[in-house]
Amino acid sequence: MDPEAYRIPLIHIWAHNHLQPMREGPNDITTRACAQQSRAVPSLSASSADKQQHLGGGQMMMADSGSTEEVAVIGNTDITSAESENNIINTMVERGTALLRKMEINVAEAEKRTGKNTVNMQETYTVYLIETRPAETIPEGAMPAAPDTLWRRYSEFELLRTYLLVTFPYIIIPPLPEKRAEFVWHKLSADNLDPDFVERRRVGLENFLLRVASHPVLSNDQIFFLFLTEEKGWREAVLDTGFQDKVDSRLKSLSAMFRVKNPDKRFTALKQYSDELNTVISQLLRVRARVADRMYGVYKVHGNYGRVFSEWSAIEKEMGDGLQSAGHHMDTYAASIDDILEEEEHYADQLKEYLFYTDAVRSVCRKNELIQYELEMEVQDLAHKKQQKEELLTGTVRIFSLKGMTSKLFGQESQEQRESRVAALDQSIHEGEETVLQKNKECKEFVRSAWEDIERFKEQKDKDLREALISYAIMQISMCKKGIQVWSNAKECFNKM
Amino acid sequence: MARQLRLSSPASASSLFNRLQLDDDLEADVRDLYASTETRDLFVTVDDPKKHVSTMETYITYRVSTKTTRIEFDLPEYCVRRRYQDFDWLRIKLEDSQPTHLIPPLPEKFVMKGVVDRFSEEFVETRMKALDKFLKRVADHPVLSFNPHLNAFLSVKDLNKRQGLALLTKVGESVKHVAGGYKLRARPAEFCAMGEYLDTFSQKLGTIDRIAQRILKEQSEYLTELREYGTVYSSWATSEEELQRPLEGVASCVKTCCGALEDQSESMSQDFLPVLREYVLYIESMKNVLRKRDQTQAEYEGRLEAAILRKQEDRTPMPVEVEKCQDKVECFNADLKADWERWQSNKRQDFKQLLTGMADRNINHYEKCQAAWESLITLLQDKQTEDKTSETN
Numbered sequence: 001m002d003p004e005a006y007r008i009p010l011i012h013i014w015a016h017n018h019l020q021p022m023r024e025g026p027n028d029i030t031t032r033a034c035a036q037q038s039r040a041v042p043s044l045s046a047s048s049a050d051k052q053q054h055l056g057g058g059q060m061m062m063a064d065s066g067s068t069e070e071v072a073v074i075g076n077t078d079i080t081s082a083e084s085e086n087n088i089i090n091t092m093v094e095r096g097t098a099l100l101r102k103m104e105i106n107v108a109e110a111e112k113r114t115g116k117n118t119v120n121m122q123e124t125y126t127v128y129l130i131e132t133r134p135a136e137t138i139p140e141g142a143m144p145a146a147p148d149t150l151w152r153r154y155s156e157f158e159l160l161r162t163y164l165l166v167t168f169p170y171i172i173i174p175p176l177p178e179k180r181a182e183f184v185w186h187k188l189s190a191d192n193l194d195p196d197f198v199e200r201r202r203v204g205l206e207n208f209l210l211r212v213a214s215h216p217v218l219s220n221d222q223i224f225f226l227f228l229t230e231e232k233g234w235r236e237a238v239l240d241t242g243f244q245d246k247v248d249s250r251l252k253s254l255s256a257m258f259r260v261k262n263p264d265k266r267f268t269a270l271k272q273y274s275d276e277l278n279t280v281i282s283q284l285l286r287v288r289a290r291v292a293d294r295m296y297g298v299y300k301v302h303g304n305y306g307r308v309f310s311e312w313s314a315i316e317k318e319m320g321d322g323l324q325s326a327g328h329h330m331d332t333y334a335a336s337i338d339d340i341l342e343e344e345e346h347y348a349d350q351l352k353e354y355l356f357y358t359d360a361v362r363s364v365c366r367k368n369e370l371i372q373y374e375l376e377m378e379v380q381d382l383a384h385k386k387q388q389k390e391e392l393l394t395g396t397v398r399i400f401s402l403k404g405m406t407s408k409l410f411g412q413e414s415q416e417q418r419e420s421r422v423a424a425l426d427q428s429i430h431e432g433e434e435t436v437l438q439k440n441k442e443c444k445e446f447v448r449s450a451w452e453d454i455e456r457f458k459e460q461k462d463k464d465l466r467e468a469l470i471s472y473a474i475m476q477i478s479m480c481k482k483g484i485q486v487w488s489n490a491k492e493c494f495n496k497m
Numbered sequence: 498m499a500r501q502l503r504l505s506s507p508a509s510a511s512s513l514f515n516r517l518q519l520d521d522d523l524e525a526d527v528r529d530l531y532a533s534t535e536t537r538d539l540f541v542t543v544d545d546p547k548k549h550v551s552t553m554e555t556y557i558t559y560r561v562s563t564k565t566t567r568i569e570f571d572l573p574e575y576c577v578r579r580r581y582q583d584f585d586w587l588r589i590k591l592e593d594s595q596p597t598h599l600i601p602p603l604p605e606k607f608v609m610k611g612v613v614d615r616f617s618e619e620f621v622e623t624r625m626k627a628l629d630k631f632l633k634r635v636a637d638h639p640v641l642s643f644n645p646h647l648n649a650f651l652s653v654k655d656l657n658k659r660q661g662l663a664l665l666t667k668v669g670e671s672v673k674h675v676a677g678g679y680k681l682r683a684r685p686a687e688f689c690a691m692g693e694y695l696d697t698f699s700q701k702l703g704t705i706d707r708i709a710q711r712i713l714k715e716q717s718e719y720l721t722e723l724r725e726y727g728t729v730y731s732s733w734a735t736s737e738e739e740l741q742r743p744l745e746g747v748a749s750c751v752k753t754c755c756g757a758l759e760d761q762s763e764s765m766s767q768d769f770l771p772v773l774r775e776y777v778l779y780i781e782s783m784k785n786v787l788r789k790r791d792q793t794q795a796e797y798e799g800r801l802e803a804a805i806l807r808k809q810e811d812r813t814p815m816p817v818e819v820e821k822c823q824d825k826v827e828c829f830n831a832d833l834k835a836d837w838e839r840w841q842s843n844k845r846q847d848f849k850q851l852l853t854g855m856a857d858r859n860i861n862h863y864e865k866c867q868a869a870w871e872s873l874i875t876l877l878q879d880k881q882t883e884d885k886t887s888e889t890n
Binding site for chain 1: 701708711712719722726729730732733739747860863870874
């Protein structure tokens with residue numbers, strides 16, 4: 001099978017960041033064809049006019065960066081910020097799960113709906129369009145097939161995730177994008193219905209689906225498949241699995257306080273790491289928001305130069321033109337910060353994903369503790385029973401039991417009574433041994449499969465975060481280049497004064 | 498040419514010759530003033546600040562070096578030490594002896610003792626640059642540069658003796674110019690325009706000063722946050738293995754950017770703002786000269802009126818003072834226009850330099866940051882290709 005066939009056409013993510021379906025444009029084919037080229041070459045030819053048309057939300061990077069401005073030329077590798085981020089998704093896709101071989105998935109649009117909620121009140125909510133289509137190479141010049149679509153709202157995504165959490169407790173379940181905007185710098189809206197927030201959430205939801213679809217275990221789940229393909233019947237199907245019962249017990253157990261006698265050192269270390277990561281990423285996001293605020297201030301104040309140069313140029317003869325043009329460049333400079341910070345939100349989102357991942361990691365560690373604890377309890381219980389039996393047989397009373405006391409008080413029990421008791425205990429011990437065996441097996445199996453997933457996760461995390469850092473560095477370079485450009489232009493104007 | 502040449506300037510042979518050559522075309526005069534200064538024969542520099550501690554006071558002196566071929570000077574080179582108060586003396590002397598000319602400004606005399614450290618490196622450096630500028634402007638001026646007080650300033654070893662009556666004379670002389678309450682009738686349009694221009698220009702410079710200060714403030718706050726930002730990456734690096742180097746790399750980049758920004762801010766504070774402020778002072782000086790001109794004209798008009806009345810009464814001829822006043826006005830106007838032109842020209846150069854300097858500083862800052870991030874990417878991507886090759890092996 002052509003490996004190119006299951007590379008997710010990344011352009012779908014980018015091309016749909018505005019709110020109109022733009023599937024059938026020629027852009028799709030050219031961009032798709034180009035996405036299949038070597039990763040290192042940014043070669044798309046969409047003109048800047050097209051770019052304007054497609055960038056409704058305005059903040060996402062096109063895989064196309066026709067202008068050389070955004071290309072960081074380092075050694076022989078030309079790479080744009082968008083490409084770097086795409087690399088993360090490429091990595092996901094390269095795993096080549098069976099599901100992804102069959103279909104392409106993306107969250108294409110967001111739409112507002114109003115309806116009655118459970119308490120019969122009107123509410124406004126957003127729904128997201130999930131598109132799936134068979135993964136296959138389109139021959140040159142042909143139109144891609146129309147996708148299957150269905151609408152889902154955020155709460156349904158939450159339901160799916162809860163189901164996965166309960167069904168696969170040994171897997172680190174990918175997180176959903178945040179429900180409410182947090183870590184915002186002041187210009188960014190914290191309003192859930194704000195179009196920029198909705199847009200970033202759309203991307204986050206798509207990312208979630210792709211993460212699940214590229215997971216070696218999760219991608220095979222039927223409920224997940226139905227989520228992507230069955231709009232109406234899905235809710236029933238999920239509830240039918242009876243996972244709700246497990247949810248309650250899971251919640252109870254995860255929050256319970258218990259102490260494991262012999263904790264697995266690896267899990268302890270992992271939990272600690274996860275907590276540290278959580279703390280440090282939170283801190284990073286907070287400080288970054290403050291940095292963004294300040295940077296905003298610096299840039300915007302420069303806009304005042306634009307105004308005063310313009311006013312000053314009015315009283316000058318020879319200097320006037322130079323000043324006036326320089327003033328315009330100052331305005332450009334001041335305006336440039338909006339795009340710069342919008343782009344940086346990408347990076348913040350990538351960090352947030354891993355922040356939320358730490359919760360999932362923690363859950364797995366807790367689940368392991370729980371299983372370990374239950375095993376220890378069973379072992380203890382079994383030992384207790386064996387001891388009881390021994391005492392019965394030897395007649396020594398080391399363990400207090402009511403029966404024992406009453407028999408002492410009211411006379412020795414008969415041989416028959418004793419034998420039946422021993423038999424009952426034997427039965428209980430036998431069952432107990434079975435249980436311990438089973439629990440042991442369960443525990444080992446959990447540890448094995450969990451640790452497999454943890455190794456996979458670690459690798460993924462290292463790669464993804466490295467990519468995120470690269471793309472952040474590229475953003476910084478781009479920002480520097482813009483700054484140099486603007487000030488060079490201004491300098492030219494000053495020289496003409 | 499009936500007009501008398503100004504008495505205060507023993508012009509050099511060449512410039513004198515030039516002036517005699519021309520007819521009354523003022524513009525030609527102005528052009529020639531430029532020509533004479535382009536063939537420079539007087540070079541001055543202010544540098545080498547040194548602190549002097551005596552029982553009475555502590556002060557700074559600067560080395561004033563002169564190189565010249567002018568015959569008005571006995572030697573071709575001089576090297577003397579001067580303190581601020583000496584510059585101030587010179588300025589006062591120039592103002593008094595050349596009332597019709599624009600004298601360049603000095604940096605602020607008084608600084609609030611608690612607020613500014615008069616002996617800090619930055620303050621001294623900034624002040625020295627302003628004094629150097631002052632002296633160069635005087636030396637470049639076709640009339641002022643021939644002033645005997647300047648000569649003394651540049652050549653005499655010990656100025657103190659000469660300074661004795663400086664303060665007293667300052668008061669005395671300036672009183673002369675507050676001429677007996679004459680009111681100006683009609684200011685010529687060109688001088689009105691100059692006044693208006695100066696007012697607006699002064700205003701705009703004030704605004705630019707405020708903006709620059711605000712930017713510095715915002716940058717300072719940004720820098721604080723940015724520093725913390727860098728340390729969080731370092732802290733994160735300690736709990737990672739594979740990601741340790743990349744995260745350290747980011748932390749280091751951020752630190753470099755902080756340094757670059759600090760340099761830029763300091764530079765703006767030391768080079769940009771002082772020059773801007775000094776121009777505001779320059780504008781004030783120019784306004785003063787305009788006022789003096791107005792006074793001179795007013796005096797002339799007043800005397801003329803009085804003389805005309807008297808003439809009508811008893812037929813006495815036009816008194817000599819009135820003619821002298823008329824001369825004064827015409828000379829003043831001519832000097833002022835010439836000075837205005839050169840002031841405008843210098844202003845253009847100065848601001849070109851100032852603003853391109855600002856642009857350069859910003860470019861420089863971004864270049865440093867860009868270089869840092871680019872080297873980080875190389876580091877990160879090298880590791881990537883390393884990983885890939887080890888994977889495929």
